[in-house]
Each structure stands twice: as structure tokens, then as C-alpha cells.
Amino acid sequence: MEDDNNDEGKVREITIPGELIGSEKTFKGGYGTYTENGKVFSKFVGILRKKNDYVSVIPLSGVYIPQINDDVIGIVIDVQKFGWTVDINSPWEGFLSLSEGVDEYVDLKKVRMTKYFDLGDIIYTQVLSSRGSDVQLSMESPISRKLRGGTIVKITPNKVPRLIGKKGSMVNMIKDKTGTNIRIGQNGLVWVSGDDISKAVKAIKMVEEKSHVYGLTEEVAEFLG
Amino acid sequence: MMKTDEKLIIKGKRIDGRKPEDVRKMKMEVGVIPNAEGSALVSFGKTTALASVYGPRPLHPRHLQESDTGLLRYKYDMATFSVDERKRPGPSRREIEISKVSREALEPALFLKKFPRTVVDVFVEILQADGSTRVTAINAASLALADAGVPMRDLVVGLSGGMLDGKIVIDLMGKEDNYCDADIPIAYLPSKKEITLLQMDGRLTPEETKKIVRDVLHASKKVYEKQVEALKKKYSE
Numbered sequence: 001m002e003d004d005n006n007d008e009g010k011v012r013e014i015t016i017p018g019e020l021i022g023s024e025k026t027f028k029g030g031y032g033t034y035t036e037n038g039k040v041f042s043k044f045v046g047i048l049r050k051k052n053d054y055v056s057v058i059p060l061s062g063v064y065i066p067q068i069n070d071d072v073i074g075i076v077i078d079v080q081k082f083g084w085t086v087d088i089n090s091p092w093e094g095f096l097s098l099s100e101g102v103d104e105y106v107d108l109k110k111v112r113m114t115k116y117f118d119l120g121d122i123i124y125t126q127v128l129s130s131r132g133s134d135v136q137l138s139m140e141s142p143i144s145r146k147l148r149g150g151t152i153v154k155i156t157p158n159k160v161p162r163l164i165g166k167k168g169s170m171v172n173m174i175k176d177k178t179g180t181n182i183r184i185g186q187n188g189l190v191w192v193s194g195d196d197i198s199k200a201v202k203a204i205k206m207v208e209e210k211s212h213v214y215g216l217t218e219e220v221a222e223f224l225g
Numbered sequence: 226m227m228k229t230d231e232k233l234i235i236k237g238k239r240i241d242g243r244k245p246e247d248v249r250k251m252k253m254e255v256g257v258i259p260n261a262e263g264s265a266l267v268s269f270g271k272t273t274a275l276a277s278v279y280g281p282r283p284l285h286p287r288h289l290q291e292s293d294t295g296l297l298r299y300k301y302d303m304a305t306f307s308v309d310e311r312k313r314p315g316p317s318r319r320e321i322e323i324s325k326v327s328r329e330a331l332e333p334a335l336f337l338k339k340f341p342r343t344v345v346d347v348f349v350e351i352l353q354a355d356g357s358t359r360v361t362a363i364n365a366a367s368l369a370l371a372d373a374g375v376p377m378r379d380l381v382v383g384l385s386g387g388m389l390d391g392k393i394v395i396d397l398m399g400k401e402d403n404y405c406d407a408d409i410p411i412a413y414l415p416s417k418k419e420i421t422l423l424q425m426d427g428r429l430t431p432e433e434t435k436k437i438v439r440d441v442l443h444a445s446k447k448v449y450e451k452q453v454e455a456l457k458k459k460y461s462e
Contacts, residue, residue: 014460016453017334017371018379018416034336034378041416043336043376045456060460062374063262063281091281091295091343133292133342158374212460 014060015042021055032057064090064157064187066130071143073152073185076121084117086125089154089187092133100128100138122147122191124183147183150193153201155208157188162211163204170217174203177224199224233401234390240400241270246440248384248396248447253364253455255372263373265455267365270398271355276365278373281343295340299328301362303351323359330363330383330412330422336376345375356399357385360410363422364448371456379414381421382448386411386441388429393437395444409434411441415449 021027021040029040033055042048044059066072066088074086074094083097098106102116117123123146128138138144155163163184164171175182180194182204192200203220210216233240243249249270258264261277268274284290301324305312316324327349337345347369349362360383367381387397387408394401397408407427413420420442425434 014457016380016456017377018414020416032376036378036417041378043378044374045371045460059374061263061372091283091340093283 013048015044015046015048015057017043017045021048026053027055028053030054030056032059059158061156062158064088066090066092066094066127066135066187068127068130070127070186071141072125072127072137072187073147073183073189073191074123074125074137074187075152076117076119076123079113079117079119084113086123086137088135088137089157089185089189090135092135094125094127094135094137096123096125096137096139100136100140102139117146122150122152124185124191147191147193150181150191151197151201153190153192153204155188155190155204157186159208159211160184160186160188162216163190163207165217170207170220173217173221174200174224177221178203231404232390233404234392234394239389239394241398245389245392245394246444248444249398251448251451253368253451255368255455255459261369261373263369263371263375265365265368265372267361267368268353269357269361269396271353272351272358272361272398273353274349274351274358274361274365276347276349276362276369278345278347278366278369278375280345280373281337281340281375282346284342284344289344290342292341293338295337295343295345297328297332297335297337297345297347299324299331299347299349299366301327301349301351301359303354303358307351307354323362326422326424327359327363327366327412331366331370331381333419333421334367334378334381334414335370336378339376345370345373354399356397356402357410359383360385360412363412364452368452368455372459379417380449380452381412382415382445382452383410383412383422384441384445384448385409386437386444388427388433388437393433393440395441407433409437409441411438411445413442413445415445
């Protein structure tokens with residue numbers, strides 16, 4: 001998802017599902033649009049983006065759609081024979097296979113799968129592939145790991161870029177001022193652990209609620225003190 | 226149809242003071258249930274419907290899953306306190322039927338092809354019933370689906386019309402519904418100009434039917450405008 005840094009000062013145009021954006025001759029419909037009878041319409045309640053003849057609609061709400069190489073936070077909901085089923089807060093469950101989850105040779109006759117990941121474990125993982133309803137996960141990435149302790153906060157997936165801020169400015173500020181460790185999954189799950197968890201959670205909720213306000217960083221800074 | 230001695234249209238005005246073509250006072254609010262993906266509270270006069278949308282989410286049991294598309298589940302439910310005499314809880318024959326036709330009224334407005342093996346759940350609760358509940362429920366469901374970010378072709382607008390003492394009336398209230406000659410609930414995709422729900426209770430000539438449908442579609446513009454306003458309001462503060 002692209003960041004919204006070149007929109008400062010401009011009025012954001014909100015579209016409604018079924019709203020006519022223009023004719024197919026003058027516009028090329030991108031994400032969040034559909035074409036019918038030579039006309040381009042919006043699919044979502046969202047913000048209209050026009051770049052030359054290319055139009056797209058960025059939805060303001062919605063579930064997380066897994067995309068390759070996204071770092072997501074998941075909760076293990078089932079231990080299977082050769083892998084784990086993971087809830088990644090999306091329309092589909094993710095599957096973490098044994099070979100993608102563990103870096104060493106595993107002799108299933110001697111070792112139990114739960115040694116690595118057990119029911120209810122929180123993992124920071126990466127989307128390896130996403131084809132239709134089949135979502136494969138991987139722990140190969142160096143930043144992927146099991147998250148121990150801490151709590152999970154859920155935010156709208158579309159507001160993840162806002163919580164991260166420009167080059168991580170927003171989340172780093174919350175981390176510094178509350179002495180917490182925060183991991184943000186692209187799927188809208190946020191893991192918080194450390195000193196002042198409740199204050200960090202409040203700050204995260206604040207970012208989610210006021211995501212469309214300009215000068216939000218200052219407001220959050222003031223709240224954190 | 227039941228008969229009453231009471232006049233329901235006096236000097237061109239209905240019992241609540243409306244003109245025959247007037248819609249009751251509408252209230253629409255989006256995002257009222259934080260736990261749901263999308264939600265809406267809609268009222269037409271006294272009739273009030275609360276809709277919540279969950280999903281798209283994995284569908285269980287697995288044998289119900291469709292490998293090439295997502296499914297829509299719609300539940301229309303009347304609260305026990307929504308009518309004068311306590312309604313027994315649980316789905317009745319009437320509610321099951323309304324759930325089915327309403328689901329079919331919403332399906333043409335959704336793009337669920339990109340969500341195989343999933344389901345979108347829509348729950349609509351009628352909190353207060355005073356006529357035209359199924360179309361009020363459809364309006365609430367339409368707003369809740371848009372709020373949930375489910376890809377949609379169009380919003381769905383619901384409105385009812387009927388024949389009362391030989392006059393065409395729009396948006397019937399409970400009493401008018403009970404004593405009218407006929408009533409027609411309609412669901413409509415305004416920018417596609419498609420009718421997705423059309424039922425009739427009563428007796429009408431083909432000409433009368435056509436006229437009522439035309440008048441309802443004409444009045445539905447106001448309902449559509451109100452829906453758009455409600456959606457934009459959520460993000461304008």
C-alpha cells in the first residue's frame with residue numbers, strides 16, 4: 001500500500017460503490033474499480049486517486065487480502081501432520097509448512113511438532129504465496145520469529161501505513177515514549193510488549209480512530225507526554 | 226386484506242400527515258458496532274433496523290464452501306419487543322422467507338468471485354416494526370456492506386409502495402400495510418437501474434402495478450441520496 005504523503009492540503013474525494021468515475025475512453029480503471037458498458041465505476045467507499053489517465057480507489061475499510069512478501073502476525077490455530085494452520089486475520093487461513101517453519105532437520109518419529117509451534121502461539125511471519133484461497137506462510141525471512149508474551153491489538157488493515165508513519169516515525173515514537181516493543185503485521189494485527197503496554201495500546205487506538213487527521217503525529221506525541 | 230371503517234387518507238393526507246408520495250423521516254448512521262467489519266442503523270419513521278456485517282471470513286463446515294466464489298448469508302430477525310404483541314423468538318416461516326429474498330436482492334450488488342471458500346455474514350435485527358421492515362433491513366444491509374469494505378457494484382436501495390383507497394402511496398407504515406389494497410416492496414440498484422426484489426401482496430391491475438413501481442423508483446432517489454450522505458458523513462469529520 002502506498003503512503004499518502006502527496007495529498008497534504010488537498011480535499012480527499014470520497015467515492016461510493018457504484019459511483020461513476022468516468023468513461024473507459026478517458027480513464028483506465030485500476031484497483032478498486034470495475035468497468036461495465038465502457039464506463040468505469042468505484043467498487044468501494046474509498047479515496048479516489050487519479051494519475052494521468054489511470055484511476056484507482058483506495059478503500060477506507062475492509063479485510064486484509066494476503067499479498068506475497070507481506071509481513072503478518074498470525075496465531076496458530078491448528079497443529080497438523082506436516083505444518084500449522086495460522087489465523088492471519090484475513091478471509092483465508094494461512095498454512096505454515098514444516099519445512100518453511102523450521103530450519104533444521106526434523107525427525108517426526110522422535111520430535112513432536114508442538115516443540116516448535118503450539119496452539120495459540122503468536123508468530124511474525126511472511127506470506128510466501130497467495131493463490132485464491134490457498135495462502136502459504138514462511139518463517140525463512142530473518143525478521144520472522146515467534147513472539148513471546150505481550151498482547152495483540154487489532155486495527156483496520158488499511159490503517160497500517162498510518163500507524164507506521166513516514167519511515168516508521170509514528171511507531172518509533174510510540175516505542176520510545178512508552179518503552180515498549182511493537183511489531184506491526186500488514187494484516188492489521190499489532191503485537192505490543194514491554195513496560196507501558198496499556199498506554200501504547202491507547203496510542204495505537206488513537207492513530208486508528210484519527211487516521212485521517214492532519215498533524216496526528218504531534219497529537220499522539222502530546223498524548224504520550 | 227382486512228377492512229377498516231377508518232379513513233386512511235383524509236383530504237389528500239395520510240394518518241401521519243404525509244402526502245401520498247412522501248417518504249417517512251429517514252435516519253441513517255454507519256459504523257455503530259465496533260466489533261463488526263461494517264454496521265448501520267437505519268430508521269424510516271418508527272421502523273428501525275440494525276445491520277452488522279462480518280467477513281469475508283472462512284466458511285465452516287467446509288462442504289458448504291464454493292471453490293470459485295464467496296457466499297452471502299443473510300439473516301433477517303425481528304426482536305421480540307419490535308411489535309405490539311411479543312413475537313416469539315427464533316426464525317419463523319416469514320423471517321426465513323424474507324432472509325432468502327433479501328439475500329437474493331443483495332447478491333447482484335456484490336463482487337464475491339475474488340473471495341473463494343469464504344462467506345460474508347449479514348445480520349439484520351428489526352428493533353422496531355412499523356411497516357416496510359424488509360426494505361428498511363435491505364437499506365441497513367447495503368450500508369453495512371459498503372462500510373465493511375466488501376467490493377460492490379452498487380448500493381442497494383429498498384422502498385415500498387402500495388395502493389390505499391385507490392391512491393398510490395409510498396413507504397407504507399404498519400397501519401397502512403394492514404388495511405391497504407396491495408403493497409409492493411422493491412429493492413433497486415440505482416446507478417444500474419436494476420430491480421433485484423419485487424414482491425406483491427394484494428390485488429392490482431397490470432397498469433396499477435406498473436404505475437406503483439415507477440413511482441417507487443422515482444421516490445427511491447431520496448433514499449439513495451440519504452445513503453450516500455450517511456457513508457460520506459463517517460469520513461468527513
